[in-house]
Amino acid sequence: MHLLFQNPILSTWTAHAISFGIGLTYVGSIYLSKNARLSFASKLKLAPGEATGNFPRSKLKEERWRDDPDVIKARMAAVSLATILICLWVLGILWRRVGGTLDVLEIATDATLLRLGFYPLSLSINPYQLLDLRSYSPHFVTPVLFIGPLLGSFLGGQLPGQRNWYWQSHIIARFFGLQGARNYWVGPITEEIVFRACVLSIYQLSGASKKKMIFLAPLTFGLAHAHHAWETYNRYGRTTAAAKRAILVTLFQLTYTTLFGIHVSYLFLRTGSIWPAITSHIFCNTMGIPEIGYELATYKRWKQVIIVTYLAGIAAFIYVLPRWTLTSDNLYWPSEPNTQHPFGKY
Template sequence: MLVHIEPPISPSTAHAIALYCAGSYVGSLYLSRNARLSFKRESAPNLRDGQQRAKEHDERWRDDPDVIRARFIAAGTSTLSSCGVLLGLIWRPLGWHTHGFGAAIENTLHRLGLTLPSSISEIILPCLVTPVLFLGPIYAQYLAGALPGQRHWSWHWSVRPLIWTWQGWRNILFGPITEEIVFRACTIAVYHAAGASTTKMIFLTPLIFGLAHAHHAWEIFNRYGRTAAAAKRALLTITIQLSYTSLFGFHAAFLFLRTGSLLAPITAHMFCNLMGLPQIDAQIAAFPHRRRAIQFTYISGILGYVYTMRHWTLVNDSFYWPTAGAQRFY
């Protein structure tokens, strides 16, 4: 028999906290002078369509190492702040004198998914779901000889840029970790405390994650010359990015809820940043004699994804996806 338990916070409180988490993360990138971008104000009308203009010496662009370092500090501080808000939310109903501050911290870490499932299979299998979905792109990389150990793969060109550059650390390590803590764990935790349904947490919370990327439009508009063509490019890019990040958010939210751990969402985020958007048309054009094989692996990846999302993700005693009994808030 299901037992009804009144949620400890209201939906409006959950909305406010979720907006704070997202707003502070994005806003932190612009509060610090060193983290802000700067562009020249003049347009560059002589650029060919699709051409990016050259960077001026006194400008600050997103991939500048000093900008990345400053944003590491800003985003890291914001991430800790969001975790602190969740800790305060949990500490209040637990009570300092009743359970102690240590219990509140333990509860917070549990809700943030900063714990691991009990068995090795429950740790590994959810992390393999995303690579299964990318079976088609992985096969295309195999055809191109770009997988580890193949002729076009090398430590210097294939690995070093990912682990030995500021851009690589941002894209593969720091960005996925902080964004999943803020936009997945913190957001879902507060909506769960407000009694939101599983469907809403999977399909509505990722929209915040998608909208948080809209600020990149200003950078694209400036990098491509501040012209009408640049504005169209920025709008198109952000629309595609919003769609992709929202779709990924649905996937990551499901992984988080099913496993109760951030490990699978973080590794999925890292893997997707590494692979980029699937480009089946370009891959078929590059290897027309393998057209059917590429199509088959793409379809197989989708079918395998449907199967593995159901059978490889459910773990025993997941806090957010209990197999029986009432929904748990505290």
């Protein structure tokens, strides 16, 4: 027995509803726990200059903001539990489809792990697989796009081994503190499992085309960040300027996260693995939003080189994206006959 399903087992509207439910479950989990919820003072007394909406106001003693240690801990626990429950939700859909008996539970579990893109991890423990460059090429697609920003970091001496790079501040403090655990580990891992693996597996079960999955499914991911608008509005003083800032920041974040979602959705579908999407997410969070304007103003002697490098990164990304993500025996994106991987035949 297998769970490839020649015909869709879910309707399009059912897939939309489940996708919305997945996003609601993930985001809603941080509001169920009192420790994970934010709180803001009912009355604010703004200091001079705090009403402009350009800078966050001072935090009051009785308030709870998202970077408070206990809030970070509670939210990481909440989204981790939500991620497990959502994965079990996908398992339940597959299990019910094949009878819902204990006899087929193991089969449904294996099929769920395959559809969620976890199985490639088991291949990585093979010593021969560790030496195979083809296994790693999808992980380098996103860094190619950031060749321009990486040059900016190089010019600022911020890359490992350079004058302004320090192990304690750039690695230990950044990646292994509470905020680092949230920003670079728990957040990217849980979000990719939920909004890529789970959401896309549901749409695939509805018979959605690759194009629809790549361009429509990421909207769930983008909308899941809209709740940050309320936090921005409160942190910047609950003024008209703060409301405008909250709207603009939310629209920018919605656009950026949706575009990023399109990229990692392609990575997931093209490779059938969740791991390239996770490493891409971690890398993008590490790099942040490219600041070409700042780099051009700061390193004026390198202006033309910076512009050319940014453009070269975009061109190289477009070139390597379909080539470095080619994967054989992929449930989501079957390889075409006689195709060849850039690092050798599969």
